[in-house]
Amino acid sequence: DTAVSQTPKYLVTQMGNDKSIKCEQNLGHDTMYWYKQDSKKFLKIMFSYNNKELIINETVPNRFSPKSPDKAHLNLHINSLELGDSAVYFCASSHEGGRTEAFFGQGTRLTVV
Amino acid sequence: GNSVTQMEGPVTLSEEAFLTINCTYTATGYPSLFWYVQYPGEGLQLLLKATKADDKGSNKGFEATYRKETTSFHLEKGSVQVSDSAVYFCALYSNTGNQFYFGTGTSLTVIP
Numbered sequence A: 001d002t003a004v005s006q007t008p009k010y011l012v013t014q015m016g017n018d019k020s021i022k023c024e025q026n027l028g029h030d031t032m033y034w035y036k037q038d039s040k041k042f043l044k045i046m047f048s049y050n051n052k053e054l055i056i057n058e059t060v061p062n063r064f065s066p067k068s069p070d071k072a073h074l075n076l077h078i079n080s081l082e083l084g085d086s087a088v089y090f091c092a093s094s095h096e097g098g099r100t101e102a103f104f105g106q107g108t109r110l111t112v113v
Numbered sequence B: 001g002n003s004v005t006q007m008e009g010p011v012t013l014s015e016e017a018f019l020t021i022n023c024t025y026t027a028t029g030y031p032s033l034f035w036y037v038q039y040p041g042e043g044l045q046l047l048l049k050a051t052k053a054d055d056k057g058s059n060k061g062f063e064a065t066y067r068k069e070t071t072s073f074h075l076e077k078g079s080v081q082v083s084d085s086a087v088y089f090c091a092l093y094s095n096t097g098n099q100f101y102f103g104t105g106t107s108l109t110v111i112p
Helices: none
Strands: A004-007 A010-013 A019-025 A031-037 A041-051 A054-056 A065-068 A075-078 A087-094 A108-112 B003-007 B011-015 B018-022 B024-027 B032-038 B044-050 B056-059 B063-064 B075-077 B086-094 B099-102 B108-112
Touching: A004 A087, A010 A019, A019 A031, A019 A087, A019 A108, A031 B044, A031 B099, A041 A065, A041 A075, B003 B086, B003 B099, B011 B018, B024 B032, B024 B086, B032 B063, B044 B063
Parallel strands: A010 A108, B011 B108
Antiparallel strands: A004 A019, A019 A075, A031 A041, A031 A087, A041 A054, A065 A075, A087 A108, B003 B024, B018 B075, B032 B044, B032 B086, B044 B056, B056 B063, B063 B075, B086 B099, B086 B108
């Protein structure tokens, strides 16, 4: 029944590793997003993606890349992890146009050691 | 550009007190406005929304009115409960930016 699900919920890894976070939505939405939430709870948009367009926040390092095998999935792949990447990452989805709300996953707490 | 400014926290209130969390926005076009709530260890949940000027969103005793003239969407509740303790985010969606823009969040703690 979960609308937006992401895995894993917790991820602890060493610096320099490559990791992926998976996200799936069963709402039939056509737009998906990745947000990063820092320790002060500030939410920063990383990517938004629909069938037509990938919008990348220009401040996001190119070590981060979204991968969408189909409309219901938007995975986040991170290369060469750094200590500063430690944060909570949220996946979200909405209908295109945003007149309805975005639905969020439960978050993935990434800790880089 | 598009942005949201909300009052900084943390906010601490006694149970049954009146709550106001201020939110103002800057947007191109005609944005939709939202309040989300985040309980500890969880994702964001929609609390209420308004899609056009003068609309009032309401849910669980919370209310906010879309004021175009003051570009505001302040959150109010007449009598808070301990269970309202959470972080509250004001947000807008602008189709000129094709994304949701969030404020910095306001942490609320309600004490018995």
